[in-house]
Amino acid sequence: MSTMTDGGFPGAMSGTRVAYVVEPRFSGGTSSAVAAELRVMSECCPVVIHARRSAMFGDTQGMAPVLHQTIDALGLPVIWDAPEISADVVIIHNPSFLKFQQAFGARIFARQLIVVTHENFVRPSGIEAFDVGACLAQIDSAALALRKCLAPISTYNRATVQAWLREHRTTIAWDVLDADWFNICETDVAEPTTTPRDRRGRHSRATREKFPPLEQLDLCFPVHAESNVLLGANFLINADIERPHWTLLPFGSTDVDTFLDMIDFYVYFTTPTWRESFGRVIAEALAAGKVVLTDPDTGAIFGDAVIPCQPSDVDRIIDGYLAEPSRYVEQALRAQPVLDSFSAASFRQRLCDLLTNDAEAAG
Numbered sequence: 001m002s003t004m005t006d007g008g009f010p011g012a013m014s015g016t017r018v019a020y021v022v023e024p025r026f027s028g029g030t031s032s033a034v035a036a037e038l039r040v041m042s043e044c045c046p047v048v049i050h051a052r053r054s055a056m057f058g059d060t061q062g063m064a065p066v067l068h069q070t071i072d073a074l075g076l077p078v079i080w081d082a083p084e085i086s087a088d089v090v091i092i093h094n095p096s097f098l099k100f101q102q103a104f105g106a107r108i109f110a111r112q113l114i115v116v117t118h119e120n121f122v123r124p125s126g127i128e129a130f131d132v133g134a135c136l137a138q139i140d141s142a143a144l145a146l147r148k149c150l151a152p153i154s155t156y157n158r159a160t161v162q163a164w165l166r167e168h169r170t171t172i173a174w175d176v177l178d179a180d181w182f183n184i185c186e187t188d189v190a191e192p193t194t195t196p197r198d199r200r201g202r203h204s205r206a207t208r209e210k211f212p213p214l215e216q217l218d219l220c221f222p223v224h225a226e227s228n229v230l231l232g233a234n235f236l237i238n239a240d241i242e243r244p245h246w247t248l249l250p251f252g253s254t255d256v257d258t259f260l261d262m263i264d265f266y267v268y269f270t271t272p273t274w275r276e277s278f279g280r281v282i283a284e285a286l287a288a289g290k291v292v293l294t295d296p297d298t299g300a301i302f303g304d305a306v307i308p309c310q311p312s313d314v315d316r317i318i319d320g321y322l323a324e325p326s327r328y329v330e331q332a333l334r335a336q337p338v339l340d341s342f343s344a345a346s347f348r349q350r351l352c353d354l355l356t357n358d359a360e361a362a363g
Helices: 011-015 029-041 065-074 132-142 157-168 214-220 236-240 256-261 280-287 296-305 313-325 325-333 335-340 344-361
Strands: 019-020 047-051 078-080 084-093 108-119 143-152 200-204 227-230 248-249 265-268 291-296
Touching: 019 029, 029 047, 029 084, 029 214, 029 344, 108 132, 132 143, 143 157, 157 296, 200 256, 214 313, 227 256, 256 280, 265 280, 265 313, 280 291, 280 296, 280 335, 291 296, 291 313, 291 325, 296 335, 313 325, 325 335
Parallel strands: 019 047, 019 084, 047 078, 084 108, 108 143, 200 227, 200 265, 227 248, 265 291
Antiparallel strands: none
Protein backbone atom coordinates (compact mmCIF):
# COMPACT_ATOMS: atom_id res chain seq x y z
CA MET A 1 0.00 0.00 0.00
CA SER A 2 1.36 3.43 -0.92
CA THR A 3 1.80 6.14 1.68
CA MET A 4 0.09 9.49 1.24
CA THR A 5 1.63 12.93 1.25
CA ASP A 6 0.04 15.90 3.01
CA GLY A 7 -1.47 16.94 -0.34
CA GLY A 8 -3.36 13.66 -0.61
CA PHE A 9 -1.10 11.99 -3.22
CA PRO A 10 0.74 8.67 -2.96
CA GLY A 11 4.26 9.33 -1.70
CA ALA A 12 5.71 7.35 -4.59
CA MET A 13 4.44 10.01 -6.94
CA SER A 14 6.61 12.73 -5.45
CA GLY A 15 9.39 11.73 -7.83
CA THR A 16 7.20 11.84 -10.94
CA ARG A 17 8.45 14.66 -13.13
CA VAL A 18 5.74 16.56 -14.99
CA ALA A 19 6.20 19.00 -17.86
CA TYR A 20 3.38 21.35 -18.82
CA VAL A 21 3.54 22.45 -22.46
CA VAL A 22 1.36 25.46 -23.24
CA GLU A 23 1.14 28.40 -25.59
CA PRO A 24 1.12 30.94 -22.73
CA ARG A 25 -0.56 33.71 -24.71
CA PHE A 26 -3.97 31.99 -24.85
CA SER A 27 -6.56 34.20 -23.20
CA GLY A 28 -9.68 33.05 -21.41
CA GLY A 29 -10.44 29.42 -20.63
CA THR A 30 -7.19 27.68 -21.61
CA SER A 31 -4.91 29.86 -19.47
CA SER A 32 -7.36 29.87 -16.56
CA ALA A 33 -7.62 26.08 -16.70
CA VAL A 34 -3.84 25.63 -16.81
CA ALA A 35 -3.37 28.05 -13.91
CA ALA A 36 -5.87 26.14 -11.77
CA GLU A 37 -4.22 22.82 -12.59
CA LEU A 38 -0.76 24.08 -11.74
CA ARG A 39 -1.89 24.96 -8.24
CA VAL A 40 -2.97 21.33 -7.75
CA MET A 41 -0.17 19.63 -9.68
CA SER A 42 2.61 21.55 -7.93
CA GLU A 43 1.45 20.07 -4.60
CA CYS A 44 2.42 16.56 -5.62
CA CYS A 45 5.14 16.57 -8.26
CA PRO A 46 8.08 18.56 -9.57
CA VAL A 47 6.59 20.67 -12.37
CA VAL A 48 8.31 22.56 -15.18
CA ILE A 49 6.47 24.90 -17.57
CA HIS A 50 7.49 24.68 -21.21
CA ALA A 51 6.18 27.84 -22.84
CA ARG A 52 6.01 27.55 -26.62
CA ARG A 53 5.46 30.51 -28.90
CA SER A 54 3.39 29.61 -31.94
CA ALA A 55 2.39 31.25 -35.20
CA MET A 56 -1.15 31.62 -33.82
CA PHE A 57 -0.21 34.67 -31.75
CA GLY A 58 2.52 36.10 -33.95
CA ASP A 59 4.64 38.74 -32.23
CA THR A 60 2.38 39.15 -29.20
CA GLN A 61 4.56 39.31 -26.11
CA GLY A 62 4.22 37.92 -22.61
CA MET A 63 1.82 35.52 -20.91
CA ALA A 64 -1.86 35.68 -20.16
CA PRO A 65 -2.05 37.54 -16.81
CA VAL A 66 -3.78 34.71 -14.89
CA LEU A 67 -1.08 32.25 -15.96
CA HIS A 68 1.76 34.66 -15.26
CA GLN A 69 0.46 35.45 -11.78
CA THR A 70 -0.01 31.79 -10.87
CA ILE A 71 3.42 30.70 -12.10
CA ASP A 72 5.07 33.54 -10.18
CA ALA A 73 3.12 32.78 -7.01
CA LEU A 74 4.08 29.09 -7.16
CA GLY A 75 7.68 29.81 -8.11
CA LEU A 76 7.60 27.35 -11.00
CA PRO A 77 10.43 27.27 -13.54
CA VAL A 78 9.56 28.40 -17.08
CA ILE A 79 11.53 27.35 -20.15
CA TRP A 80 10.78 29.12 -23.43
CA ASP A 81 10.87 27.27 -26.75
CA ALA A 82 13.23 24.50 -25.64
CA PRO A 83 14.49 22.15 -28.37
CA GLU A 84 13.86 19.17 -26.08
CA ILE A 85 11.13 18.43 -23.54
CA SER A 86 11.73 15.47 -21.24
CA ALA A 87 9.65 14.30 -18.25
CA ASP A 88 7.84 11.25 -16.93
CA VAL A 89 4.53 12.84 -17.90
CA VAL A 90 4.23 15.56 -20.53
CA ILE A 91 0.91 17.44 -20.68
CA ILE A 92 0.14 19.56 -23.74
CA HIS A 93 -2.81 21.91 -23.48
CA ASN A 94 -4.99 22.84 -26.46
CA PRO A 95 -3.25 21.44 -29.56
CA SER A 96 -5.07 23.93 -31.80
CA PHE A 97 -2.25 26.43 -31.12
CA LEU A 98 -0.29 24.52 -33.80
CA LYS A 99 -2.82 25.05 -36.59
CA PHE A 100 -0.90 27.87 -38.30
CA GLN A 101 2.46 26.09 -38.48
CA GLN A 102 3.97 22.95 -39.97
CA ALA A 103 6.14 21.56 -37.16
CA PHE A 104 6.08 21.37 -33.37
CA GLY A 105 9.68 22.56 -33.16
CA ALA A 106 11.01 20.32 -30.36
CA ARG A 107 11.55 16.69 -29.41
CA ILE A 108 9.42 15.20 -26.61
CA PHE A 109 10.51 12.25 -24.44
CA ALA A 110 8.02 10.86 -21.90
CA ARG A 111 6.53 7.75 -20.37
CA GLN A 112 3.10 9.24 -20.94
CA LEU A 113 2.09 12.09 -23.23
CA ILE A 114 -1.30 13.68 -22.55
CA VAL A 115 -2.91 16.15 -24.97
CA VAL A 116 -5.78 18.05 -23.32
CA THR A 117 -8.39 18.79 -25.97
CA HIS A 118 -9.81 22.16 -24.96
CA GLU A 119 -11.29 22.85 -28.39
CA ASN A 120 -13.94 20.57 -29.83
CA PHE A 121 -12.58 18.56 -32.75
CA VAL A 122 -15.83 18.68 -34.71
CA ARG A 123 -18.45 21.42 -35.07
CA PRO A 124 -22.19 20.65 -34.75
CA SER A 125 -22.41 20.40 -38.55
CA GLY A 126 -19.84 17.59 -38.56
CA ILE A 127 -17.09 19.77 -40.06
CA GLU A 128 -13.67 19.79 -38.43
CA ALA A 129 -13.25 22.76 -36.09
CA PHE A 130 -9.58 23.06 -37.12
CA ASP A 131 -7.03 20.84 -38.88
CA VAL A 132 -6.93 18.32 -36.05
CA GLY A 133 -4.91 15.77 -37.98
CA ALA A 134 -2.15 18.24 -38.82
CA CYS A 135 -1.87 19.46 -35.21
CA LEU A 136 -1.78 15.96 -33.71
CA ALA A 137 0.64 14.78 -36.39
CA GLN A 138 3.08 17.53 -35.38
CA ILE A 139 2.99 16.30 -31.79
CA ASP A 140 3.04 12.62 -32.75
CA SER A 141 6.09 12.94 -34.97
CA ALA A 142 7.93 14.97 -32.33
CA ALA A 143 7.25 12.58 -29.44
CA LEU A 144 8.80 9.37 -28.21
CA ALA A 145 6.43 8.10 -25.52
CA LEU A 146 5.24 4.74 -24.19
CA ARG A 147 1.65 5.97 -24.26
CA LYS A 148 0.01 8.86 -26.08
CA CYS A 149 -3.39 9.96 -24.80
CA LEU A 150 -6.07 12.48 -25.67
CA ALA A 151 -7.83 13.99 -22.65
CA PRO A 152 -11.33 15.41 -23.37
CA ILE A 153 -12.54 18.07 -20.95
CA SER A 154 -16.30 17.42 -21.04
CA THR A 155 -19.08 15.11 -22.21
CA TYR A 156 -19.59 17.05 -25.44
CA ASN A 157 -15.88 17.55 -26.05
CA ARG A 158 -15.36 13.79 -25.68
CA ALA A 159 -18.10 13.09 -28.23
CA THR A 160 -16.37 15.32 -30.79
CA VAL A 161 -12.98 13.70 -30.14
CA GLN A 162 -14.42 10.22 -30.56
CA ALA A 163 -16.35 11.23 -33.67
CA TRP A 164 -13.15 12.56 -35.22
CA LEU A 165 -11.18 9.45 -34.29
CA ARG A 166 -13.80 7.18 -35.88
CA GLU A 167 -13.27 9.00 -39.17
CA HIS A 168 -9.46 8.97 -38.91
CA ARG A 169 -8.71 5.67 -37.20
CA THR A 170 -6.35 4.56 -39.98
CA THR A 171 -4.14 7.63 -39.69
CA ILE A 172 -3.79 8.11 -35.93
CA ALA A 173 -3.48 5.79 -32.94
CA TRP A 174 -3.99 7.70 -29.70
CA ASP A 175 -5.68 6.41 -26.57
CA VAL A 176 -8.51 8.44 -25.03
CA LEU A 177 -8.48 8.78 -21.24
CA ASP A 178 -11.49 7.09 -19.65
CA ALA A 179 -12.32 10.01 -17.35
CA ASP A 180 -12.75 13.61 -18.46
CA TRP A 181 -9.88 15.97 -17.62
CA PHE A 182 -12.34 18.87 -16.95
CA ASN A 183 -11.69 22.47 -15.93
CA ILE A 184 -11.31 23.17 -12.24
CA CYS A 185 -14.07 25.49 -11.02
CA GLU A 186 -13.33 26.70 -7.50
CA THR A 187 -15.85 29.26 -6.34
CA ASP A 188 -18.06 29.85 -3.32
CA VAL A 189 -21.60 28.53 -3.68
CA ALA A 190 -24.34 31.07 -2.91
CA GLU A 191 -27.86 30.42 -1.72
CA PRO A 192 -30.51 31.09 -4.40
CA THR A 193 -33.08 33.81 -3.93
CA THR A 194 -36.49 32.70 -2.70
CA THR A 195 -38.20 35.49 -4.63
CA PRO A 196 -36.94 35.25 -8.23
CA ARG A 197 -37.82 38.00 -10.70
CA ASP A 198 -37.70 38.05 -14.47
CA ARG A 199 -34.13 39.34 -14.57
CA ARG A 200 -32.20 37.62 -17.35
CA GLY A 201 -28.59 37.74 -18.44
CA ARG A 202 -25.59 36.09 -20.05
CA HIS A 203 -21.84 36.70 -20.16
CA SER A 204 -18.93 35.43 -22.23
CA ARG A 205 -15.82 36.55 -24.01
CA ALA A 206 -16.61 39.07 -26.71
CA THR A 207 -16.38 36.78 -29.74
CA ARG A 208 -19.16 36.39 -32.29
CA GLU A 209 -19.37 32.61 -32.01
CA LYS A 210 -20.34 32.94 -28.34
CA PHE A 211 -23.67 34.55 -29.31
CA PRO A 212 -26.68 33.09 -31.12
CA PRO A 213 -28.33 34.88 -34.08
CA LEU A 214 -30.11 38.13 -33.26
CA GLU A 215 -33.57 36.60 -33.64
CA GLN A 216 -32.69 34.03 -30.96
CA LEU A 217 -31.31 36.71 -28.68
CA ASP A 218 -34.65 38.50 -29.02
CA LEU A 219 -36.44 35.34 -27.87
CA CYS A 220 -34.11 34.92 -24.90
CA PHE A 221 -34.13 38.57 -23.83
CA PRO A 222 -37.55 40.02 -24.71
CA VAL A 223 -39.00 43.44 -24.08
CA HIS A 224 -41.42 42.13 -21.43
CA ALA A 225 -38.60 40.87 -19.14
CA GLU A 226 -37.91 43.10 -16.15
CA SER A 227 -34.26 43.37 -17.21
CA ASN A 228 -31.82 41.85 -19.70
CA VAL A 229 -28.08 42.21 -19.04
CA LEU A 230 -25.53 41.04 -21.62
CA LEU A 231 -21.91 41.19 -20.49
CA GLY A 232 -19.24 40.82 -23.17
CA ALA A 233 -21.56 42.27 -25.81
CA ASN A 234 -18.85 44.17 -27.66
CA PHE A 235 -19.89 43.07 -31.13
CA LEU A 236 -23.49 44.12 -30.49
CA ILE A 237 -22.31 47.51 -29.26
CA ASN A 238 -19.95 47.96 -32.21
CA ALA A 239 -22.71 46.99 -34.65
CA ASP A 240 -25.02 49.65 -33.16
CA ILE A 241 -27.70 47.08 -32.35
CA GLU A 242 -30.49 49.02 -30.69
CA ARG A 243 -32.58 47.26 -28.05
CA PRO A 244 -33.64 49.75 -25.36
CA HIS A 245 -34.63 46.87 -23.10
CA TRP A 246 -31.08 45.43 -23.17
CA THR A 247 -28.20 46.55 -20.97
CA LEU A 248 -25.11 45.90 -23.10
CA LEU A 249 -21.83 45.80 -21.21
CA PRO A 250 -18.38 45.43 -22.82
CA PHE A 251 -16.24 42.48 -21.80
CA GLY A 252 -14.35 43.28 -18.61
CA SER A 253 -16.41 46.39 -17.82
CA THR A 254 -17.66 44.82 -14.59
CA ASP A 255 -16.66 41.78 -12.57
CA VAL A 256 -18.61 38.55 -12.90
CA ASP A 257 -19.94 38.60 -9.32
CA THR A 258 -21.45 42.06 -9.82
CA PHE A 259 -23.03 40.94 -13.09
CA LEU A 260 -24.52 37.81 -11.53
CA ASP A 261 -26.05 39.89 -8.73
CA MET A 262 -28.07 41.66 -11.46
CA ILE A 263 -29.87 38.55 -12.71
CA ASP A 264 -31.93 35.56 -11.57
CA PHE A 265 -31.96 33.54 -14.82
CA TYR A 266 -28.81 32.81 -16.78
CA VAL A 267 -29.73 32.19 -20.43
CA TYR A 268 -26.85 30.96 -22.56
CA PHE A 269 -26.89 29.98 -26.22
CA THR A 270 -24.20 30.22 -28.88
CA THR A 271 -24.18 30.36 -32.65
CA PRO A 272 -25.67 27.08 -33.99
CA THR A 273 -22.39 26.27 -35.78
CA TRP A 274 -20.30 26.29 -32.57
CA ARG A 275 -20.46 24.82 -29.06
CA GLU A 276 -18.64 25.39 -25.81
CA SER A 277 -16.24 22.57 -25.03
CA PHE A 278 -16.70 23.01 -21.27
CA GLY A 279 -18.72 26.08 -20.27
CA ARG A 280 -16.98 27.71 -17.32
CA VAL A 281 -19.43 30.64 -17.52
CA ILE A 282 -22.26 28.21 -16.75
CA ALA A 283 -20.42 26.86 -13.71
CA GLU A 284 -20.04 30.42 -12.44
CA ALA A 285 -23.76 31.07 -12.79
CA LEU A 286 -24.68 27.81 -11.06
CA ALA A 287 -22.36 28.59 -8.16
CA ALA A 288 -24.07 31.97 -7.79
CA GLY A 289 -27.39 30.21 -7.23
CA LYS A 290 -28.96 31.07 -10.60
CA VAL A 291 -31.25 28.90 -12.71
CA VAL A 292 -29.42 28.23 -15.99
CA LEU A 293 -31.05 27.62 -19.37
CA THR A 294 -28.87 26.42 -22.24
CA ASP A 295 -28.79 24.04 -25.20
CA PRO A 296 -28.61 20.27 -24.50
CA ASP A 297 -25.05 19.86 -25.86
CA THR A 298 -23.57 22.65 -23.77
CA GLY A 299 -25.51 21.57 -20.70
CA ALA A 300 -24.67 17.86 -20.91
CA ILE A 301 -21.65 18.02 -18.59
CA PHE A 302 -23.75 19.67 -15.85
CA GLY A 303 -26.56 17.10 -15.85
CA ASP A 304 -29.78 18.15 -14.17
CA ALA A 305 -28.15 21.25 -12.67
CA VAL A 306 -29.18 23.10 -15.87
CA ILE A 307 -32.37 23.29 -17.93
CA PRO A 308 -31.67 22.01 -21.47
CA CYS A 309 -33.87 23.81 -23.98
CA GLN A 310 -34.03 25.97 -27.11
CA PRO A 311 -34.46 29.76 -27.30
CA SER A 312 -38.13 29.34 -28.23
CA ASP A 313 -38.69 27.56 -24.87
CA VAL A 314 -37.13 30.22 -22.64
CA ASP A 315 -40.22 32.35 -21.92
CA ARG A 316 -42.37 29.37 -21.01
CA ILE A 317 -39.74 27.92 -18.69
CA ILE A 318 -39.05 31.18 -16.90
CA ASP A 319 -42.77 31.85 -16.48
CA GLY A 320 -43.10 28.47 -14.79
CA TYR A 321 -40.40 29.21 -12.23
CA LEU A 322 -41.78 32.68 -11.52
CA ALA A 323 -45.19 31.13 -10.85
CA GLU A 324 -43.66 28.61 -8.41
CA PRO A 325 -40.65 30.14 -6.64
CA SER A 326 -40.07 26.95 -4.64
CA ARG A 327 -39.23 25.17 -7.90
CA TYR A 328 -36.67 27.87 -8.64
CA VAL A 329 -34.95 27.21 -5.32
CA GLU A 330 -35.02 23.43 -5.85
CA GLN A 331 -33.49 23.76 -9.30
CA ALA A 332 -30.74 26.14 -8.18
CA LEU A 333 -29.79 23.85 -5.29
CA ARG A 334 -29.30 20.91 -7.66
CA ALA A 335 -26.07 22.56 -8.82
CA GLN A 336 -24.12 22.08 -5.60
CA PRO A 337 -23.26 18.36 -5.90
CA VAL A 338 -22.58 18.77 -9.60
CA LEU A 339 -20.09 21.58 -8.98
CA ASP A 340 -18.28 19.43 -6.40
CA SER A 341 -17.22 17.16 -9.27
CA PHE A 342 -15.29 20.09 -10.83
CA SER A 343 -13.45 21.06 -7.65
CA ALA A 344 -9.72 21.09 -7.04
CA ALA A 345 -10.21 18.11 -4.71
CA SER A 346 -11.86 16.11 -7.50
CA PHE A 347 -9.09 17.03 -9.91
CA ARG A 348 -6.50 16.08 -7.29
CA GLN A 349 -8.04 12.62 -7.06
CA ARG A 350 -8.11 12.33 -10.85
CA LEU A 351 -4.40 13.13 -10.97
CA CYS A 352 -3.72 10.71 -8.14
CA ASP A 353 -5.34 7.88 -10.09
CA LEU A 354 -3.70 8.81 -13.39
CA LEU A 355 -0.16 9.38 -12.15
CA THR A 356 -0.18 6.45 -9.74
CA ASN A 357 -1.21 4.14 -12.58
CA ASP A 358 1.51 5.65 -14.76
CA ALA A 359 4.16 5.13 -12.08
CA GLU A 360 3.05 1.53 -11.45
CA ALA A 361 3.06 0.75 -15.17
CA ALA A 362 6.63 2.04 -15.39
CA GLY A 363 7.57 -0.52 -12.76
